[in-house]
Amino acid sequence: MPVSAKICGLSTPETVDVAIRGGASHVGFVFFPKSPRDIVPERAGQFATSGHVGRIGVFVDPDDALLAHAVAGARLTGVQLHGDETPERVAAVKARLGVEVWKAVPVRTRADLDAAHGYRGAADRILYDAKTPKGTLPGGMGLRFDWKLLDGFAHPLPWALSGGLDVGNVAEAAGLTNARLVDVSSGVESAPGVKDVDKIAAFLQATGRI
Numbered sequence: 001m002p003v004s005a006k007i008c009g010l011s012t013p014e015t016v017d018v019a020i021r022g023g024a025s026h027v028g029f030v031f032f033p034k035s036p037r038d039i040v041p042e043r044a045g046q047f048a049t050s051g052h053v054g055r056i057g058v059f060v061d062p063d064d065a066l067l068a069h070a071v072a073g074a075r076l077t078g079v080q081l082h083g084d085e086t087p088e089r090v091a092a093v094k095a096r097l098g099v100e101v102w103k104a105v106p107v108r109t110r111a112d113l114d115a116a117h118g119y120r121g122a123a124d125r126i127l128y129d130a131k132t133p134k135g136t137l138p139g140g141m142g143l144r145f146d147w148k149l150l151d152g153f154a155h156p157l158p159w160a161l162s163g164g165l166d167v168g169n170v171a172e173a174a175g176l177t178n179a180r181l182v183d184v185s186s187g188v189e190s191a192p193g194v195k196d197v198d199k200i201a202a203f204l205q206a207t208g209r210i
């Protein structure tokens with residue numbers, strides 16, 4: 001089965017287009033003012049995507065007003081909660097919005113994976129990402145975790161792999177973890193927040209070959 005890819009942190013029509021043409025299954029938009037990829041919902045809403053491509057909004061401990069505004073304005077099909085959202089909060093977001101909900105689980109040690117179990121029945125998908133240093137962004141830092149930690153882990157939900165992926169390591173990462181969906185942001189940039197169309201195309205070609 002081929003590996004699908006989400007290209008995250010997009011903020012221009014050109015980069016959205018190259019992601020779609022390259023076969024991305026999902027595109028991602030970040031709604032977090034501290035991020036260099038932060039975008040206003042109405043701008044993201046102007047970017048055209050094919051019907052089969054998921055439009056995922058990335059949030060960090062958002063309130064209900066931001067979620068509702070972004071889902072409508074950016075025409076999101078799903079939200080990725082990348083903060084300290086509890087299972088109860090994730091379930092409430094899902095019930096309120098009625099869109100797909102992904103929960104990011106930060107990973108440094110094997111014990112960190114256990115948090116995923118708490119989201120069974122609340123989230124639709126777990127996104128394993130590298131735990132970032134305190135005081136930095138909770139994601140989008142280009143940091144990876146030890147992929148071997150996922151070896152033998154009984155995943156409670158559909159899941160995706162993220163954190164420090166790029167064209168040079170995505171095949172190894174997918175091979176080691178058996179991920180069927182990968183998520184990249186920094187690895188397809190020329191500078192923080194600046195997406196590179198050639199890197200996006202190369203990343204998608206690489207995932208297509210796995």
Ligand SMILES: O=C(O)c1ccccc1N[C@@H]1O[C@H](COP(=O)(O)O)[C@@H](O)[C@H]1O
Nearest residue numbers: 008035139140141142162163164185186
């Ligand atoms: O991209 C961001 O700026 C961001 C901000 C806050 C939370 C999550 C963010 N991005 C997500 O982080 C992972 C990993 O990114 P990277 O490939 O290591 O740069 C990815 O899922 C992004 O969606």
